Amino acid sequence: MQDEFDDISHYHFELPDELIAAFPLPERPKSRLLVVDRNSGSFGHQKFREIADFFEPGDLLVANNSRVIPARVFGKKPSGGRVELLVVEALGTSGEDVWTSAGEREFLAMCKASKRPQIGQILEFDFGVVEVTGDHEGLLRLRGSFELGLLHALESHGTLPLPPYIVKKRQDAPPSELNDDERYQTVYAEKPGSVAAPTAGLHFDQALLQELISKGVELVHVTLDVGPGTFRPVSASKLSEHVMHYERYTLNEEASKTLSEAKATQRRVFAVGTTTTRVLESEARLPSPFEPGTRKTALFLRPGNPPHYVDHLITNFHLPQSTLLALVASFTGVETMQEAYRIAIAERYRFYSYGDAMLIL
Known part of the structure; x- marks a missing residue:
């Protein structure tokens, strides 16, 4: 563990309240995309619908197909x-x-x-x-x-369990504006079991997915049931003292075969969101990785415990002092994560579940 980045203070930022997205945009791919290039150290600004430009034929796009239950x-x-x-x-x-x-x-x-x-x-x-x-x-x-x-x-x-920051911001919203039953689900949501959406996937519509497939990208689905622990802030003063929550995930035979062969054939792996990343990185650490079945994971990716399997991450902007922000820093390093969030706030990106996205190259 990198002791100098273990303190929770490194994962704090002040966010203006108006940057919290209370509603989704009219079209999923119209979200903005902050592109973080780890090789060049550059930051770029795109529309999410342009994300196919960063893919090559043979790449894997791995997404969590869990469906939010009411x-x-x-x-x-x-x-x-x-x-x-x-x-x-x-x-x-x-x-x-x-x-x-x-x-x-x-x-x-x-x-x-x-x-x-x-x-x-x-x-x-x-x-x-x-x-x-x-x-x-x-x-x-x-x-x-x-x-x-x-x-x-x-x-x-029942009703969908929207995050508290969304409920708080939209208390006076007319019912006609609320279409969460559709928009707080990914277009490929299939397996019921989550109490929060795997939000990085909310930016994809069917047309964008088809564009990627037509380009030669293979879409692979895993299932992780997102639990309430995803919203739980780190309560300890140091990341290394935080007790990580468990979540259940499932790999079917088709996904298992593709994922187990990906590295041997040097295919790049793009993970849609932190939940997909937890599945892939948990499996990569097992003695017999990527076998079909249902398992639980309490993996905590953070600086000092970086990803081994995922090459590139698509993710939303996360709450301060959260395990999800630490996961982002495990990809980028703490200083790059801090700079990315400083830029996102200065450029008025929309934050959290219904907000904009980041692509880490």
């Missing part, structure tokens, strides 16, 4: 008190479709209530009742019966 639901306790759940994981046996299988299902959720529900309590929601069965690392463990599956219950009665 995981926030509101109900009441036996006392009548209001309770809010953010469902973060459906539990079950390996190989089981835990989100769509009908019948009894246990799940984990974050809870917001005036008084935390106790084990054995019954909570009432529009989709039915659930029982609190335990605690798990600060989350409630609950059990309910779902005739059409847990996902169906959430899709019928």
Whole structure:
């Protein structure tokens, strides 16, 4: 670990509130793109729709196809008190479709209530009742019966769990302006399970993806279920003292074969976002990397623990003092990351989930 960049103060910046994007742009690829060239040390300004110019035939574009579920639901306790759940994981046996299988299902959720529900309590929601069965690392463990599956219950009665900085900025927005059900998903979102969008992918539309494919770029999908830990700031004074959150990911056979052969054939790997990067770099560190299956990762990429597999990163602009900002610095070095963010703020780039993007070459 590079001790001189371990202190969390290196990952702080002041962001004017007006640069936080509360809404997406009318068209996905109209976002701006800050291009960071590590070889020349230069910074360039492009439109995201021009990103194909940086690709060559044979390159891999690896993206996370996890879909955000409407995981926030509101109900009441036996006392009548209001309770809010953010469902973060459906539990079950390996190989089981835990989100769509009908019948009894246990799940984990974050809870917001005036008084935390106790084990054995019954909570009432529009989709039915659930029982609190335990605690798990600060989350409630609950059990309910779902005739059409847990996902169906959430899709019928839940709402998308937008990041708090978006909710705060758009409190007075008219409903006609809100199209999050479409725009807070990537166009290739397929596998349900995330409570936050893999936001670097939000800039791609089908036309841009087709342009890349026509150029000879191969699109590969992995699946990582983005958990609430993605928003959690580093609470320790040093990165090396931070306890990283776990996230679950899956590789299918097709992706496994392509990714395992990529380096042997000297193909460049572009990762769409930090979640995709976590999958690829976690696999690259395994004794038998890129085998099909579902695993968990708590990998913390940061200066001193740089990427081994990913060549280039497409990413949004992240919160200060976050593990995601440290991941960016693991690619660029701390000074280049700091300069990139200084430039982005000076040039009035839009920040966070619905904001602009960065390409690290």
